[in-house]
Amino acid sequence: MRRITLVxxxxxxxxxxxxxxxxxxxxxxxxxxxxxxxxxxxxxxxxGLRGPVVIKTGRSMLAIGHGIATKIILEVx
Numbered sequence: 001m002r003r004i005t006l007v008x009x010x011x012x013x014x015x016x017x018x019x020x021x022x023x024x025x026x027x028x029x030x031x032x033x034x035x036x037x038x039x040x041x042x043x044x045x046x047x048g049l050r051g052p053v054v055i056k057t058g059r060s061m062l063a064i065g066h067g068i069a070t071k072i073i074l075e076v077x
Contacts, residue, residue, distance in 0.1 A: 006043065006053055006064070006072040014042045015074035022071045034060060035072065 003018050017039045020027050030036065034057050041057040053069040055062055064072075 001075045001077055003073050003075055006055070006069040006074060007046065007066065009043050009074055009076060011043050011045050013076065014040060015076045016040050017072060018075040019073045020071060021073060022068075026068065026071065030068075030072070033062060034058060035062075041074075 009015055017035060017037050019037060020030055020035075027036075035041070039057060041055045044054040044056055044061065046053050050066045052063040052065055055064060
């Protein structure tokens with residue numbers, strides 16, 4: 001498996017969160033949104049070059065800012 005950021009993965013691809021390269025505050029914020037190591041998610045779209053990334057995790061759809069999305073490292077096959 002290879003590792004890439006949430007920004008780099010193509011839309012409609014599933015992947016698992018391998019790590020979150022941010023401090024405790026960011027990890028806590030994402031955990032409250034249902035994003036943590038080992039969680040599977042699907043990237044639905046990426047708006048613009050530096051716009052938000054829309055993902056689906058479980059039954060929830062979320063828009064995540066570009067800066068935070070660059071800190072979410074995924075494992076893809």
